[in-house]
Amino acid sequence: MNAPDSMHRSVMLGARLMVVDDEEDLCELIAMRLEHHGYEVVTETSCRGARRVLRHDVVDVLVLDLRLEDGDGLTLLDELRETDPDLPVVILTAHGSIETAVEAMKKGAHSFLTKPFHDHELLATVAQALVGAELRRELAGFRRGSGRSSGTRLLGESPSMIALRERLARVAATDSTVLVTGESGTGKELVARSLHELSHRRKRPCIAVNCAALPPDLLESELFGHVRGAFTSAHRDKDGLLAAAEGGTLFLDEIGDAPPSVQAKLLRVLQERTYLPVGATREKQADVRIIAATNRDLGADIAAGRFREDLFYRLHVVPLHLPPLRERREDILPLSELFLRRASEKHDLGRVRLSPRALEALRAHDWPGNVRELANVVEAAGLLATDGIVELTHVEAALPRPASSSTASFEPRLDVEDLPPMADARQKFERAYLCEVLRRTRGNVSAAARLAGRNRTDLHDLLKRHGIDAADFRN
Ligand SMILES: Nc1ncnc2c1ncn2[C@@H]1O[C@H](COP(=O)(O)OP(=O)(O)OP(=O)(O)O)[C@@H](O)[C@H]1O
Numbered sequence: 001m002n003a004p005d006s007m008h009r010s011v012m013l014g015a016r017l018m019v020v021d022d023e024e025d026l027c028e029l030i031a032m033r034l035e036h037h038g039y040e041v042v043t044e045t046s047c048r049g050a051r052r053v054l055r056h057d058v059v060d061v062l063v064l065d066l067r068l069e070d071g072d073g074l075t076l077l078d079e080l081r082e083t084d085p086d087l088p089v090v091i092l093t094a095h096g097s098i099e100t101a102v103e104a105m106k107k108g109a110h111s112f113l114t115k116p117f118h119d120h121e122l123l124a125t126v127a128q129a130l131v132g133a134e135l136r137r138e139l140a141g142f143r144r145g146s147g148r149s150s151g152t153r154l155l156g157e158s159p160s161m162i163a164l165r166e167r168l169a170r171v172a173a174t175d176s177t178v179l180v181t182g183e184s185g186t187g188k189e190l191v192a193r194s195l196h197e198l199s200h201r202r203k204r205p206c207i208a209v210n211c212a213a214l215p216p217d218l219l220e221s222e223l224f225g226h227v228r229g230a231f232t233s234a235h236r237d238k239d240g241l242l243a244a245a246e247g248g249t250l251f252l253d254e255i256g257d258a259p260p261s262v263q264a265k266l267l268r269v270l271q272e273r274t275y276l277p278v279g280a281t282r283e284k285q286a287d288v289r290i291i292a293a294t295n296r297d298l299g300a301d302i303a304a305g306r307f308r309e310d311l312f313y314r315l316h317v318v319p320l321h322l323p324p325l326r327e328r329r330e331d332i333l334p335l336s337e338l339f340l341r342r343a344s345e346k347h348d349l350g351r352v353r354l355s356p357r358a359l360e361a362l363r364a365h366d367w368p369g370n371v372r373e374l375a376n377v378v379e380a381a382g383l384l385a386t387d388g389i390v391e392l393t394h395v396e397a398a399l400p401r402p403a404s405s406s407t408a409s410f411e412p413r414l415d416v417e418d419l420p421p422m423a424d425a426r427q428k429f430e431r432a433y434l435c436e437v438l439r440r441t442r443g444n445v446s447a448a449a450r451l452a453g454r455n456r457t458d459l460h461d462l463l464k465r466h467g468i469d470a471a472d473f474r475n
C-alpha cells in the first residue's frame with residue numbers, strides 16, 4: 001500500500017462494500033477476505049440484485065465483475081455514472097480481457113484487478129478507493145451543508161463571521177500557515193477545510209490529525225513516518241501522514257497537545273520544509289500547507305513551558321479566531337435553519353419550520369457546546385416536531401437540562417493512558433450514545449430510532465441488551 005495504514009484505518013471504519021460477481025463461490029471468498037479485515041460486505045451475482053442494493057443501501061465501494069448472470073457490468077457502470085457518479089468502482093477482470101478493463105476505466109471506474117489476485121492487492125485497491133471516496137464524501141457533504149458559492153460555505157451573518165469569511169478568502173489563496181482558535185464546536189475544522197477547498201491545493205488531500213488523540217510516540221511516527229527497525233514493531237519503512245498530505249493540507253487539530261518531540265519536528269517543517277522520519281538519518285522534503293487549531297490558551301501553555309514560543313510564532317502567521325456562538329447570536333437563525341433542513345433531509349421529515357417562540361429560546365440559550373450543540377439540539381427538536389412546526393416545548397425538550405449540563409456536548413473521550421479493549425470501548429460508547437439519544441428525545445423510542453438511524457425493533461433490542469429503560473428518560 002502506498003498511503004499509510006493509519007489513513008486506511010481511519011477511513012475503513014464502518015465502510016460498506018458490495019461485491020458483484022456471477023461466480024457465487026468467488027463472491028463469497030472475496031467477501032470473507034474483506035470481512036476478515038473489518039469491512040461490511042454484501043454480495044450479489046446479478047445486475048438486478050446489485051441495482052436493488054444500490055437503491056436502498058449506502059455502499060462505499062463497489063467491486064464489480066464485468067460478466068454477470070443477467071447482463072454486462074459495463075452497463076451497470078454506465079447507469080452508475082448517471083445516478084451515483086462518485087461511487088468508486090473496482091473492476092474485476094479475467095486474465096486477457098484487459099481491453100474491457102481499459103474501457104471500464106474510461107467509463108470512470110476507479111481501478112481494476114486481474115484475476116487471480118492476491119489478498120494484499122485486493123485490500124490495497126479497496127483501501128485506495130475508500131480514501132478517495134472519503135475525501136469526495138467530505139467535500140460533497142460540505143457543499144451540501146454550506147451552499148455552493150464560497151461565500152456561504154461558512155454560514156453566519158454576524159459582523160464577526162462576515163469579517164472572518166473575507167479574511168479566509170484572502171488567505172486561502174496563499175500558502176500561509178494559519179492558526180485557528182476558538183472554543184469547542186465553533187467551527188475550527190470547518191474553517192480549515194474551507195481554507196483547503198478554496199486553495200490551489202484543493203485537488204490534493206486535506207488530512208486532519210488530532211494531536212490529543214494519540215500517545216506522543218505514536219503521534220510522532222504517524223505524522224512523520226518511520227524507518228524499518230526504528231522500534232520493535234517497525235518491520236518496514238512507513239510513510240507518515242505528512243507524506244500522505246504531500247501537495248495538500250495538513251490540519252493539526254488540538255495543536256496545544258502536541259508533545260515536545262513533535263513540536264520540534266513541526267518547527268523544522270515550517271522553517272525548512274524538511275523533516276526526519278522516526279529512526280531515519282536522511283531528511284525528507286515536505287510540500288504541505290499547515291493549518292493548526294486549538295481551543296486552548298497557547299499563551300498560558302507557553303508561559304508554563306508546555307508549548308514552544310518559536311513554534312507559536314511560526315503558526316501564528318495568520319490567526320483566525322472564531323468567537324463563541326453566544327457572542328454572535330445573529331448567526332443562530334441561519335444556522336438553525338440550515339440544521340433543520342439537514343435534519344429534515346436526513347430523517348425525511350418534509351418541510352419543518354421554527355415557531356417564533358422556539359427561535360426565541362434558541363437565541364436565548366448560551367450554547368456552551370457552540371455550533372455543534374446547536375446542530376444537535378435543532379436535529380432533536382426537529383424530530384419531535386408535529387405538523388412541521390418546531391414549538392417551544394420541542395426545543396425545551398431537546399435542550400440539555402441544567403442537571404445534566406455536563407453532558408451538554410456529548411462526546412465520549414477515550415482515556416489514552418489506559419486504553420480498554422475495543423469491544424469494551426464499543427459497548428461503553430454504545431451505551432452512552434443510546435442514553436444520550438433517549439435523553440434528547442425524552443424517551444420517545446420512535447424519535448430516538450430515527451435520530452440514531454435505526455429501525456424501532458433494532459433500537460428496542462439494543463436498549464434491552466444494555467438494560468436501558470426508555471421510560472427513565474420521560475420528563
Ligand atoms: N459557520 C458555520 N456554518 C455551518 N456549519 C457550521 C459553522 N460552524 C460550525 N458548523 C458545524 O458545526 C459542527 C462543529 O464544527 P467543527 O467541528 O468545525 O468545530 P470545532 O471548532 O473543530 O470543534 P472542536 O474544538 O470540538 O473540535 C460541524 O458539523 C460544522 O460543520
Ligand SMILES: [Mg+2]
Binds near residue numbers: 188189253
Ligand atoms: Mg474540531
